[in-house]
Amino acid sequence: NAGVTQTPKFQVLKTGQSMTLQCAQDMNHNSMYWYRQDPGMGLRLIYYSASEGTTDKGEVPNGYNVSRLNKREFSLRLESAAPSQTSVYFCASSAPRLYNEQFFGPGTRLTVL
Amino acid sequence: AQSVTQLGSHVSVSEGALVLLRCNYSSSVPPYLFWYVQYPNQGLQLLLKYTSAATLVKGINGFEAEFKKSETSFHLTKPSAHMSDAAEYFCAVSDSGGYQKVTFGTGTKLQVIP
Numbered sequence: 575n576a577g578v579t580q581t582p583k584f585q586v587l588k589t590g591q592s593m594t595l596q597c598a599q600d601m602n603h604n605s606m607y608w609y610r611q612d613p614g615m616g617l618r619l620i621y622y623s624a625s626e627g628t629t630d631k632g633e634v635p636n637g638y639n640v641s642r643l644n645k646r647e648f649s650l651r652l653e654s655a656a657p658s659q660t661s662v663y664f665c666a667s668s669a670p671r672l673y674n675e676q677f678f679g680p681g682t683r684l685t686v687l
Numbered sequence: 688a689q690s691v692t693q694l695g696s697h698v699s700v701s702e703g704a705l706v707l708l709r710c711n712y713s714s715s716v717p718p719y720l721f722w723y724v725q726y727p728n729q730g731l732q733l734l735l736k737y738t739s740a741a742t743l744v745k746g747i748n749g750f751e752a753e754f755k756k757s758e759t760s761f762h763l764t765k766p767s768a769h770m771s772d773a774a775e776y777f778c779a780v781s782d783s784g785g786y787q788k789v790t791f792g793t794g795t796k797l798q799v800i801p
Contacts, residue, residue, distance in 0.1 A: 578730075609791075614696065616777065616793035617731075632788075664730060668789070673719045673738045674781040676789055678730040 576600055578679035580665050586685045587655045595650040595682050597665030605668045606648035607632075607676065608640060610661040617664065623648055655686045689714045689780045693792035701800050706750075706765040708795050710778030713759060720761040721779040721789070722752055731777060737761060739783065748772070773799045 578599045587593055599606065608620040619632030621640040629640050637659060639651045648667075652659060662683050666676040694709040712718060719738050723731040735746025742754040748771075752763045761778060778792040 614793065617791040619788065622788065670787075673736060673783075674787050674789055675719075675721065675733060675736055676723075676731070676779070678723075678732070680730045 578665055578667055578677055580663075580679035580682050582682060583680065584683050586687065587652075588687050589656060591655050592651065592653050593655065593684075594652075595663055595665075595684075596647070597649065597679060598647045599665075599667040599677070600646065601667060601669075601677065602645070603667035603669045603672075603677070604645070605670075605674075606642065607666045607668070608638075608648070608650045609664045609666065610634065610659075611664060611681075612661050620650065620663075655684075657686045660684060660686045689718065689782055689790050691778050691780050691790055691792040693776075693778050693795050695795055696793065697796045697798065699798040699800055700768045702770055703767050706763070706768045706772065706797065708763040708776050708778075708797065710752075710761045710763065710792060711759050712761060712778070712780040714780055714782055717783045719781040719783055719787075720752075720754060721781075722746065722750070722761075722763050723777045723779065723791075724748075725775045725777065725794075727774075734763070734776070768797075768799045770799050770801065773797055 581596045607622045609617040623629045623642040626645045665679040721736045722734040737754045745751045781787045781789045
């Protein structure tokens with residue numbers, strides 16, 4: 575039981591490059607989330623998927639897209655990376671039967687030059 | 688809409704002293720409340736959660752928190768700080784009832800002085 579896994583762990587991009595962050599969970603949770611964490615700003619929700627087949631914008635969606643590939647997988651895509659997207663990205667999952675407790679992955683540290 | 692306020696972005700305590708990290712929330716319905724801990728270069732892990740059962744909630748590593756509805760607070764305490772408690776702590780709130788998003792506070796970094 576791996577919980578929530580994320581790949582890659584580290585990434586350096588040049589401005590304008592694209593990339594996809596991958597996330598998978600093996601806990602049969604319905605809901606999945608992408609957050610970014612910046613110093614002094616806590617966790618900010620980028621996109622979420624309340625259930626398979628649905629996705630919605632969070633607090634800071636600009637410059638990102640997501641795909642809920644199946645119940646297990648939720649990917650985050652940066653189409654044209656900008657330095658302002660330098661951050662640590664966390665994927666999480668939850669289930670209503672667990673009081674919406676968020677289970678987090680280990681994070682991806684992204685630097686955009 | 689729900690929100691969370693953590694008072695103090697940085698807190699310093701001496702080893703062996705009381706740890707008190709403050710969290711106030713707003714929610715239009717009975718809330719679920721959480722405290723998470725993040726050690727350097729790691730993800731967030733759950734310390735404890737309130738889900739409308741007992742108002743005093745005990746978590747891992749000797750931490751506990753008390754839900755006070757009249758004060759809309761959910762402060763985190765530990766009687767005696769240990770060096771290993773140095774980390775960042777996040778309070779979070781979710782509306783109760785089925786699927787709901789979770790809103791996080793901006794975090795409090797705890798420094799433990801030997």
